[in-house]
Amino acid sequence: MIGSEKRSNKISAIIRACRLIMRMNQSRPEARKSELLYYKMLDGYYSRLLNARENGKPIAAHTVFFPSEILYAMDIIPMHTETTTWMMSLFLSNQAEILSAGAELGLASEICSAHRGLAGAFSLGALPRPDVMLWSNLICDNTAKSGELITEINDCPGFYLDHPFQHSRAEERYLIGELESLIRFLEEKTGRKMDWDRLSEIVARMDQQIELCREISELRKAVPSPVNIRGYLQLLTVDYLCPGQPEAIEYLEALRQELAGIVHEGKGAVSPERFRLMSLFVPPIYLIPFLDSLEQEYGAVTVAEPLFTRWAAGRLDPAKPLESVAMKFSLIPERCSMYGPLDERTLKDVAQCAREYKVDGAVYWAFIGCRHTCAAMRMFKDALNEIDVPMLTVDCDIVDPTVNSKEEIRGKLVQFFELLEDR
Amino acid sequence: MYMKALGIDIGSLTTKAVILDGDSILAANIVTSSDEAELSARAALAELLNKAGLSSSNDLYIVSTGAGGKSVSLSQQQKSVTTCLARGVHYLAPSVRMAIDMGAESSTVIKVNERGRLNDWANHDKCAAGTGIFLQQMAKLMQVSLEEMAELSLQDKSKADISSTCAVFAESEVISHVHREPPTPKADIVAGIYFSVVSRIVSLCKRVGIEKDVAAVGGVALNRGLVTILEKELGCGVLVPPNAQFVAALGAAIIAKENIEKSLGR
Numbered sequence: 214m215i216g217s218e219k220r221s222n223k224i225s226a227i228i229r230a231c232r233l234i235m236r237m238n239q240s241r242p243e244a245r246k247s248e249l250l251y252y253k254m255l256d257g258y259y260s261r262l263l264n265a266r267e268n269g270k271p272i273a274a275h276t277v278f279f280p281s282e283i284l285y286a287m288d289i290i291p292m293h294t295e296t297t298t299w300m301m302s303l304f305l306s307n308q309a310e311i312l313s314a315g316a317e318l319g320l321a322s323e324i325c326s327a328h329r330g331l332a333g334a335f336s337l338g339a340l341p342r343p344d345v346m347l348w349s350n351l352i353c354d355n356t357a358k359s360g361e362l363i364t365e366i367n368d369c370p371g372f373y374l375d376h377p378f379q380h381s382r383a384e385e386r387y388l389i390g391e392l393e394s395l396i397r398f399l400e401e402k403t404g405r406k407m408d409w410d411r412l413s414e415i416v417a418r419m420d421q422q423i424e425l426c427r428e429i430s431e432l433r434k435a436v437p438s439p440v441n442i443r444g445y446l447q448l449l450t451v452d453y454l455c456p457g458q459p460e461a462i463e464y465l466e467a468l469r470q471e472l473a474g475i476v477h478e479g480k481g482a483v484s485p486e487r488f489r490l491m492s493l494f495v496p497p498i499y500l501i502p503f504l505d506s507l508e509q510e511y512g513a514v515t516v517a518e519p520l521f522t523r524w525a526a527g528r529l530d531p532a533k534p535l536e537s538v539a540m541k542f543s544l545i546p547e548r549c550s551m552y553g554p555l556d557e558r559t560l561k562d563v564a565q566c567a568r569e570y571k572v573d574g575a576v577y578w579a580f581i582g583c584r585h586t587c588a589a590m591r592m593f594k595d596a597l598n599e600i601d602v603p604m605l606t607v608d609c610d611i612v613d614p615t616v617n618s619k620e621e622i623r624g625k626l627v628q629f630f631e632l633l634e635d636r
Numbered sequence: 637m638y639m640k641a642l643g644i645d646i647g648s649l650t651t652k653a654v655i656l657d658g659d660s661i662l663a664a665n666i667v668t669s670s671d672e673a674e675l676s677a678r679a680a681l682a683e684l685l686n687k688a689g690l691s692s693s694n695d696l697y698i699v700s701t702g703a704g705g706k707s708v709s710l711s712q713q714q715k716s717v718t719t720c721l722a723r724g725v726h727y728l729a730p731s732v733r734m735a736i737d738m739g740a741e742s743s744t745v746i747k748v749n750e751r752g753r754l755n756d757w758a759n760h761d762k763c764a765a766g767t768g769i770f771l772q773q774m775a776k777l778m779q780v781s782l783e784e785m786a787e788l789s790l791q792d793k794s795k796a797d798i799s800s801t802c803a804v805f806a807e808s809e810v811i812s813h814v815h816r817e818p819p820t821p822k823a824d825i826v827a828g829i830y831f832s833v834v835s836r837i838v839s840l841c842k843r844v845g846i847e848k849d850v851a852a853v854g855g856v857a858l859n860r861g862l863v864t865i866l867e868k869e870l871g872c873g874v875l876v877p878p879n880a881q882f883v884a885a886l887g888a889a890i891i892a893k894e895n896i897e898k899s900l901g902r
Contacts, residue, residue, distance in 0.1 A: 635753045
């Protein structure tokens with residue numbers, strides 16, 4: 214039996230960490246407004262989750278790249294599963310507890326640690342019990358399978374959203390049909406009705422959000438570049454947690470304005486900027502403070518993430534909200550690299566991105582739980598080597614610190630910086 | 637003002653030091669590493685100064701590298717072993733484009749460009765299988781010396797199957813070969829061990845892309861039996877430069893020399 218007090222432990226702790234950072238930032242005159250807004254956004258997201266029961270709102274846990282725009286439109290509280298594990302590893306540093314609980318469930322170490330940790334946290338009763346669990350085959354086998362386990366642990370109903378692999382008119386229609394089934398499922402299980410006007414508003418804001426991300430990406434082309442590795446992860450988090458939400462727009466607008474000012478003044482995220490790096494995949498989240506300091510120490514700045522922050526061309530149409538939610542999946546940067554189809558265009562785009570951002574070298578964070586994605590690393594390496602951009606592969610884990618030590622990662626990065634310096 | 641360049645490679649088993657006089661190697665020295673990198677470096681330095689006929693280290697610019705390279709106070713700069721290997725290999729054999737460093741605790745493959753700069757690298761740093769210490773353990777297990785082991789490997793009739801990628805499990809496989817009835821011939825077991833080490837190294841080579849000329853450096857490169865198998869598996873000749881175990885220290889000394897020249901505005 215899951216105790217209600219224990220149930221919210223991790224969420225309360227994340228909220229406390231966010232508030233502590235906000236208080237620290239408020240006392241620093243040089244703290245950026247966007248930083249405050251970012252932690253305010255996280256605080257709001259997790260506070261809504263913590264207080265959902267009290268406010269009589271249903272909770273829907275969902276895997277990454279699940280259309281939470283629909284949940285927001287139906288006034289259902291979303292709980293992004295992978296990001297919540299990330300936040301636990303970043304703010305609480307108690308991965309061992311949740312990962313070992315995941316191991317007790319029989320989850321082998323090769324399985325994505327974000328999902329292992331999540332299952333462990335649910336089995337410990339350390340996260341709120343969702344009213345429904347939602348998952349899909351976007352983006353990987355882990356997302357496709359872990360939903361069933363979470364459903365079983367929480368004894369709640371679940372819905373699996375099937376994404377077509379290719380893009381064609383017929384497949385788009387199929388996906389819209391899947392989204393309609395999802396809405397019917399949510400209406401039946403939660404008693405909430407779809408508010409189509411609200412969904413249109415969310416889609417309009419999501420379109421604006423993507424445009425803001427594109428503008429921020431443009432600003433990052435500046436030499437020196439104004440965003441560091443932490444900034445990259447914050448950009449991801451905003452889309453994962455708050456798609457089409459006013460707080461996301463507020464944060465991104467503030468960030469864009471600040472970055473424009475920084476670029477105008479000729480300042481950069483690190484000073485002096487010595488190496489401009491492309492990040493392929495996601496670095497270990499629990500090491501972000503360490504990677505921040507390493508960037509400063511070596512003047513190495515992450516300027517582009519073609520597989521994660523480079524949105525494809527296209528606009529969303531608020532007059533066609535459901536079609537737009539479906540269309541968003543064809544725009545998200547991660548789709549081609551992690552799901553597919555990975556074709557020549559993606560490889561050319563990575564090389565093009567390296568040229569546009571004047572990249573000195575690329576770092577492929579080979580996340581052990583995303584081995585299906587890592588299978589493509591050689592193709593990326595060859596594509597970059599063709600334009601004389603070296604690529605470092607760092608075997609690592611996003612959440613699990615036992616895969617490699619901080620010193621090991623430092624050693625590899627320092628070797629790579631020496632290689633770049635020597636060229 | 638610094639006059640001479642010195643490189644020290646502090647490995648887990650041995651510490652190597654090389655001193656340059658202009659472009660030439662003035663002296664080189666190797667000592668057994670102690671528990672503390674600082675002590676190893678000082679011991680290697682003292683012996684080297686003696687060999688080189690120098691009375692003091694005052695005018696030496698020192699670059700350290702290797703597993704203990706970061707922990708020594710006497711060096712002016714620390715460099716990673718891959719950067720040093722590239723410089724050292726290029727000095728000894730400028731035509732080499734790929735070098736395999738087979739050390740005590742790790743195996744590293746580097747790609748070197750025509751200027752002696754590192755282009756790429758890959759290494760095994762997770763498991764002892766494929767390293768010098770693993771071979772030492774196996775020799776002990778088979779009750780032969782490393783030299784005898786190298787000789788035995790050239791006399792195999794059919795190599796024993798040592799398939800595990802884990803040093804601990806590989807040891808169990810070797811024990812089962814020793815104790816089976818009749819026991820697998822020693823030469824076949826040794827050949828199996830060498831093939832198992834070489835297969836890991838070849839996979840590293842493929843990861844960075846095999847490019848000739850190929851060189852083997854590090855203490856294990858002096859093992860003729862293993863290099864013979866390596867040549868067979870790579871399908872090309874493998875050059876073992878003289879003083880193969882000094883290559884990283886030599887590279888560190890070359891970097892020290894470059895730094896001296898920079899400071900002199902050359």
